[in-house]
Amino acid sequence: MTEISREDIEGLSERLDKVEAYLHVDEKRGKVAELEKLSAEPGFWEDAEGASRTMEQLTRAKEDVVAIDSARSELEDVKAALELGEETGDEDLLAEAGSTLERLVSDLGELELSTWFTGEFDHGDAIVTVTPGQGGLEAQDWCDMLFHMYLRYCERRGWKVDVNDAPVADVIGIDRATFTVSGRNAYGMLRAEQGVHRLVRISPTDDKKRRQTTFAGVEVLPVLPDDVTVDIDPQDLRIDVYHATGHGGQGVNTTDSAVRITHIPTGTVVTCQNERSQIQNKAIAMGILRSRLYERELAKREAEIDELRGPKRDIGFGNQIRSYVLYPYKMVKDLRTGIETGNVDAVLKDGDLDPFVIGYHRWRVGGGGE
CATH class of the missing domain: 1.20.58.410 (Release factor)
Structure with a gap:
């Protein structure tokens, strides 16, 4: 008691x-x-x-x-x-x-x-994109593992997830995953996951069973409210439609409903294929494009300010934020906060990310982070 x-x-x-x-x-x-x-x-x-x-x-x-x-x-x-x-x-x-x-x-x-969330969009929804990094086929499999880890985490938190794009790779894993998360503080919470995630394990595709290090990147953007203005000239867009593939179910492959939008001046590419109509996929892709261009402009302004301030003195761990080691021992460790656990399955399979996510924000507001 x-x-x-x-x-x-x-x-x-x-x-x-x-x-x-x-x-x-x-x-x-x-x-x-x-x-x-x-x-x-x-x-x-x-x-x-x-x-x-x-x-x-x-x-x-x-x-x-x-x-x-x-x-x-x-x-x-x-x-x-x-x-x-x-x-x-x-x-x-x-x-x-x-x-x-x-x-x-x-x-x-x-x-x-x-x-703890004082940003303009912290209490709103989020767009998460997971992309393979170095590691070839292994990276595509790692991308798929992270994708399912986040789906499980969102489920644990009671957040709604709409998968926008998750095309299956030719051999193993997925080419990328983009999904929208709706729920209380979704963007504020998931900002903790932005960065490079590193996996160390015995390669499942290597006959000699050698240890492999693989990387995947996670991008987290806010879903912009309708009253936020992002100027996009239609003349700057190239819109392609193609045959949908992947996680959309049996009906998703029956028409050329998938949409790819390229913002020509910046080279930003957004795809969406998991809705059943081309119109729906285009609308969702435009929403994601708005968020990416908005964040791109913010990053450009911050870079200009940093240039005026001079070089930063604090040298951190670079872009890599977390390591997931499955061999020769088992451990997940956040390189920013030092938080770690040996229960790898709880993190990767059950989506038990709160110790890392909440720990990151506690570290951040305590002066350790941005």
């Missing part, structure tokens, strides 16, 4: 006050009331697209309000159970208070995580 005291409860109450203030919950209560009133108006659903956006805003606003209200309610339950348990000596009540407290500490930790 977890022993608790009134000091524990007071400490949690103070933490909850800070999180509520940071998340501007009072403002969101007003936003919820406003959007609920709007959604109840006659003709609201006549503009299906606009109504859908409004309902999405309502859901997002409700998330924090419901989370805070639930935490407040649980805190009151802990107080009541503790007081009654102390008065009556009822061990069951005290045990209930302890278990509720443990759950509340976990829930509050998740809410506090939101306060």
